[in-house]
Amino acid sequence: TQLLEQSPQFLSIQEGENLTVYCNSSSVFSSLQWYRQEPGEGPVLLVTVVTGGEVKKLKRLTFQFGDARKDSSLHITAAQPGDTGLYLCAGAPLQDDYKLSFGAGTTVTVRA
């Protein structure tokens, strides 16, 4: 079983629609990170959320960290074809803070 469970696994939407990706765990994290990966490339960090209940915005992307620091979400408003990619959440649990673990990822496809 994965330490971080992401849902949905795949998401295909029309340009202009909104979408939300979820990342859940039974473990507590000091922080969670969201990465985006394009085909043939390594993941690239989008944001790190640190405080329980924190909300961070990056243009049309909104990231939320759960109050209990066990879950996070990524919301994209008015998605564009350029948002297409694999979105990965990652974090190191408090009991193993040297092991950065990743969720299985959500493949997002935005159709023009």
Place this chain on the structure above:
Amino acid sequence: DAGITQSPRHKVTETGTPVTLRCHQTENHRYMYWYRQDPGHGLRLIHYSYGVKDTDKGEVSDGYSVSRSKTEDFLLTLESATSSQTSVYFCAISEYLGDTEAFFGQGTRLTVV
């Protein structure tokens, strides 16, 4: 972009042969990681290093060994490659412990036939 170079980028090898993948960094970061990425599993940690000659196992370490003789180089060795080790391998570096930004290489696609 962080200075991380993985070599080779692509490799096809036969079952039972040894294979070594190299990760080279120019950032002088202390922590280095090897991950494998497979469909439906995301990135899984194989081994990591927290300094020269200091390494430890990740969640999928069976069949793999690592070495770090210099800060800038982290080697991943498959002692006797198996078809289940066909995957894309990523090296990552970070300046601090795991819960901080990691910078990734471009990956090595390994096929074991």
